Amino acid sequence: MFLGGLLAVADGSWPLWATISIAVLAVLVIAGVLVRLLGATVRSLSLRNESERVKSEVALARAEARFRTVFEGAPLGIVVVDVDGTLRETNAAFDVMLGYERRELVGKTMKDLSDESDRERTLEAFGALVRGEVSSYEHEMRYKRKNGSTLWADVSVTYVPEDDEPFAIAVIDDVSDRIVIRDRLIHEATHDALTSLPNRGLFSAQLGDALRSRLPGLAVAFVDLDHFKVVNDSLGHLAGDALLRAVAQRLRSIMRPGEMVARLGGDEFGVIFLDEDIEARVEWLHATVAEPANIEGRRLYTTASVGVAVAHARYERAEDLLRDADIALYRSKADGRATYTIFNEVMHESAVRRLQISSDVRDAINEPDQFRVAFQPLVRLTDWKTVGYEALVRWQHPREGMIQPDLFIPAAEETGVIVRLGREVLIRSLERLAQEQRDDPTLTMHVNVSVQEIMHGDLPEHVFAAIKATGVRPETVTLEITENAIIDTSTGAGAVLERLRAGGVKICVDDFGIGYSSLRYLSLFPINSLKIDRSFVSGTGSGIASEPICRMLLDLARSLDLTVVAEGIETTEQAERLCGLGATTGQGYIFSRPIIPERGGPLILPPNLLAGRPMQISA
Numbered sequence: 328m329f330l331g332g333l334l335a336v337a338d339g340s341w342p343l344w345a346t347i348s349i350a351v352l353a354v355l356v357i358a359g360v361l362v363r364l365l366g367a368t369v370r371s372l373s374l375r376n377e378s379e380r381v382k383s384e385v386a387l388a389r390a391e392a393r394f395r396t397v398f399e400g401a402p403l404g405i406v407v408v409d410v411d412g413t414l415r416e417t418n419a420a421f422d423v424m425l426g427y428e429r430r431e432l433v434g435k436t437m438k439d440l441s442d443e444s445d446r447e448r449t450l451e452a453f454g455a456l457v458r459g460e461v462s463s464y465e466h467e468m469r470y471k472r473k474n475g476s477t478l479w480a481d482v483s484v485t486y487v488p489e490d491d492e493p494f495a496i497a498v499i500d501d502v503s504d505r506i507v508i509r510d511r512l513i514h515e516a517t518h519d520a521l522t523s524l525p526n527r528g529l530f531s532a533q534l535g536d537a538l539r540s541r542l543p544g545l546a547v548a549f550v551d552l553d554h555f556k557v558v559n560d561s562l563g564h565l566a567g568d569a570l571l572r573a574v575a576q577r578l579r580s581i582m583r584p585g586e587m588v589a590r591l592g593g594d595e596f597g598v599i600f601l602d603e604d605i606e607a608r609v610e611w612l613h614a615t616v617a618e619p620a621n622i623e624g625r626r627l628y629t630t631a632s633v634g635v636a637v638a639h640a641r642y643e644r645a646e647d648l649l650r651d652a653d654i655a656l657y658r659s660k661a662d663g664r665a666t667y668t669i670f671n672e673v674m675h676e677s678a679v680r681r682l683q684i685s686s687d688v689r690d691a692i693n694e695p696d697q698f699r700v701a702f703q704p705l706v707r708l709t710d711w712k713t714v715g716y717e718a719l720v721r722w723q724h725p726r727e728g729m730i731q732p733d734l735f736i737p738a739a740e741e742t743g744v745i746v747r748l749g750r751e752v753l754i755r756s757l758e759r760l761a762q763e764q765r766d767d768p769t770l771t772m773h774v775n776v777s778v779q780e781i782m783h784g785d786l787p788e789h790v791f792a793a794i795k796a797t798g799v800r801p802e803t804v805t806l807e808i809t810e811n812a813i814i815d816t817s818t819g820a821g822a823v824l825e826r827l828r829a830g831g832v833k834i835c836v837d838d839f840g841i842g843y844s845s846l847r848y849l850s851l852f853p854i855n856s857l858k859i860d861r862s863f864v865s866g867t868g869s870g871i872a873s874e875p876i877c878r879m880l881l882d883l884a885r886s887l888d889l890t891v892v893a894e895g896i897e898t899t900e901q902a903e904r905l906c907g908l909g910a911t912t913g914q915g916y917i918f919s920r921p922i923i924p925e926r927g928g929p930l931i932l933p934p935n936l937l938a939g940r941p942m943q944i945s946a
Contacts, residue, residue, distance in 0.1 A: 404480070404499035410457045412437040412450070415494060424480075424501050426473040442469035442477060456486045456495060467502070479506040519590040521568055522575035530589035530597045535645040537599060538638055542585070545638035546605045547648050548598040549656040550578070550616065553630045553664040555594035566622050570629065573620045581608075581615055597652075609635055609667050617665075632659040633667035654678045685738040687724065692744045697723050700755045701921035702930060705773065705892060708906035708913045713936050715771030716763070717807070717914065718756035719921050720748065740779055749780045750789055755926075757797040757804065763930060764799065771803045773835060781808070787826040794832075801831030807858065809837055821852060828853035835892070839880065849887055857884050861895020864905070864915070871904050881909045 398405055404421030406414055417432045425432070425440065432440075441449045445468040452464050463485040470478040481500040487493060517529040525533070537545050552574065559567040571594065578588040578596055587599040602608045616631040634656025636648050655670040657678070662668070691697045702716040722730040739745040753774050760772040780786050794801055806827065808820070824834055833855040849857075859880050863873040871877055877893070884891045893905045896915030905913060924930045 404497075404501070406497045406499065408437065408453075408484075408495045408497055410493055410495070412453060414440075421499055424472075424478055424499065425470060431473075440470050442471055445469050453484065453495070456484060459486075459488075462486055470499075477503075479503045522572055522590050524575050524579070524596075525587060525589040527589065527591045527597070530587060530591065530599070531645055531649065533587050534599055534648065537585075537601075538642060538645050538648065542601055544601045544603040544605070546600040546602070547636050547638070547652045548600065548609060548612065548667075549591070549634045549649075549652045550596040550598060550612065551632045551656055551660070552594040552616075553632055555629070558627065558629075562623070562625070566625075566627075569622045570620060570627060573622065574616060574629070577615045577618070578612065581611060597649075605635060605637055605669070609633060609669075613667055630665035632656060632664045634659055634670065635667060636670040651675065681734075681738060684730070684735050685742055688722070688735050688738050688744050689742055691722065691724075692739075692747050695748075695751050697725065698748065698751065699723055699729075699923050700752055700759070701923045702756075702759060703914060703921040704919045704932065704936060705771070706913050706918045706936065708893075708902055708910060711918065711936060713932060714769070714912060715773060715803075715805075716760070716930075717773040718752060718759075718775070720752045721921075721923065736777075740777055743779065745777045745779050746783050749775075749777060750793075753790065754793045754796070757793050757799050759924070759930065760799050760803065761797040762927075764803070769803075771805055772799075773805045773807050775837065776806045776808050778809070781820050781823050784823075786823055787830065790827060790832060791830055802833065805833040805835050805856070807835045807837040810839065824853050849883075849889070854889060856890040856892060858914075859891060859893045859910075861915070864893055864901060865895040865897050870898075871901055874904070874908075877905065877910075878908055885909065 398418050401418055401420055404424050405418040406421055407416040409415050414433055414435050414437075417429055419429075422429050422432060437449060437453060438446055448466070449468055452466060455461050456464060463483065465481065465483045468480060468482055470480060472478055479502050481502050482497055484495055484497045486495050517526060518524065519526050534547060552570075555567065555570070558570055571590070574596070575588070575590060578598065582588055582598075583601065585601050587597075589597045591597045598612065600608055613631060613633060616629065620627050620629070634652045634654065636651035636655060638648055642648050651670040651674070654674045654677075655668040658674055659666050659668040668674075699721045701719045701721050703719060704713045705715040705717060706712065707714050720732055720736075722732075722735050724730050736745070739748055756772050756774050760770065763770050776786065790804070790806070791801075794804060808824075828834060834853060835856040835858060836849070836854055837858045838860040839857040857880065859877055863871070863876045863880075865872055881891055890912065891910050892912045892914055893910045894914040896902050896905065896913045896917050898917055901915075902913055902917060919933050919936060922930060922932070
């Protein structure tokens with residue numbers, strides 16, 4: 328119809344108004360169709376947008392739920408922090424870490440929770456984050472738990488720059504167990520296991536820091552317990568360890584702020600002092616160590632040798648200060664122990680000289696003619712008749728001349744040269760004895776033997792070989808050993824001395840009375856005689872320096888059926904008094920100084936020994 332109308336218009340058969348009406352109707356129809364189509368499209372788009380919105384909201388809700396699940400279930404602590412440091416939100420892990428309820432944490436600040444030691448560093452780092460200087464940071468810090476204990480944590484903080492409400496997210500990992508293990512490993516690496524004192528490494532490091540800081544009153548002391556080995560050998564290592572712990576505690580108790588006591592090894596301790604009055608502090612230390620200790624139900628007394636070096640301006644390295652303290656300690660031991668010595672330059676020169684002698688004696692042993700053997704007569708006190716000799720080695724140094732044994736024997740012992748030197752001295756001494764026995768077969772020879780020679784193991788074989796080579800009788804040979812040689816069980820002296828005694832050789836304990844031995848060793852070992860040390864005989868006057876001690880030692884020797892030689896006799900009065908106390912044999916400058924004969928030449932005695940002199944024995 329519509330098309331028919333259009334055709335009628337086209338061929339003029341329709342009137343104009345009909346044509347217009349049809350056109351308007353057509354437009355309206357088309358518009359209606361378009362409106363319906365547009366409405367359907369709009370409705371379709373509206374429904375689609377609503378679906379997308381719903382989907383987006385659902386996805387957002389799911390994402391937020393997942394975040395919340397992760398946030399709450401994370402094994403690490405997570406905290407949302409406002410830019411002013413206030414905690415906005417915390418997760419369960421963080422709540423548990425610090426022991427708080429969440430409501431107690433929200434609203435607190437980072438300053439409230441951080442350890443005082445880390446507070447300033449933490450606030451500085453967070454401030455840099457908020458100012459935009461960094462976008463994140465990580466550090467190790469400590470939190471204070473609700474119960475007051477410390478939580479060590481690795482903390483990672485990231486800034487979230489939202490326009491309306493910026494914030495930071497902190498992730499906290501509890502590393503307290505790791506820190507405990509780390510601290511234990513560090514402690515074990517820097518401290519002594521027995522005493523829990525700092526060890527040598529930490530001691531040296533702190534001394535270096537103190538020296539670089541030029542702390543006033545800085546001084547270092549080495550403390551060495553005297554005759555500590557006797558405790559181990561007699562009571563056992565457990566008692567020795569207990570004594571070391573007791574001494575460590577005593578030394579720790581007298582330390583002041585900034586000072587340190589360390590165990591350097593064995594029975595040696597180191598002390599860093601910060602005190603201008605160093606002598607008073609060292610005397611206090613010395614007296615503290617000497618106090619008796621109750622160890623396993625026993626009351627033990629111990630003393631210490633102490634060497635001190637004061638940090639003057641010339642010291643730049645800690646090792647130099649330690650070296651000089653060690654030199655001073657060496658001097659204290661040489662002076663008889665149980666004392667302290669403060670280092671001076673003379674000691675350093677002496678140490679340098681000892682080092683040079685140690686080097687020279689190594690070379691000299693390859694030229695044994697540099698060593699000479701001197702012979703000091705042993706005299707019967709009743710008539711001054713020579714009954715034997717003691718062999719004493721001297722060193723004719725190619726540059727320094729004659730060197731006394733107290734200077735080079737310690738070096739020979741430290742370097743091991745003493746074994747070869749001892750063998751050389753023994754063979755020469757027995758050769759001299761064989762020569763002197765041609766005129767008097769009863770003469771004897773005393774030869775000193777070092778601990779190292781005993782420990783070498785073949786001393787008896789060497790002694791018997793020398794006796795056989797020279798033809799002297801074993802009973803005319805006496806070996807002199809020190810007290811330390813018999814009380815030190817590590818030397819194996821007992822078995823060695825038994826073999827020598829079985830072969831007829833006699834044994835004498837030299838310098839008796841100045842050591843730390845138990846008297847029981849005199850009955851346990853095959854000993855024939857004792858030598859009273861010269862310190863008990865020689866004095867500032869003409870009389871005996873320590874007559875009660877000499878009397879006691881002579882009574883002891885008689886009770887054990889031992890003969891006695893009193894050495895260091897310098898006056899006639901001393902010789903007469905010792906004879907009156909029961910001593911039979913003496914040795915000293917009043918009779919003769921050591922005589923160095925030419926090799927193979929005669930041994931020329933002083934006239935007073937050749938003539939003899941009857942003694943006036945005093946009661």
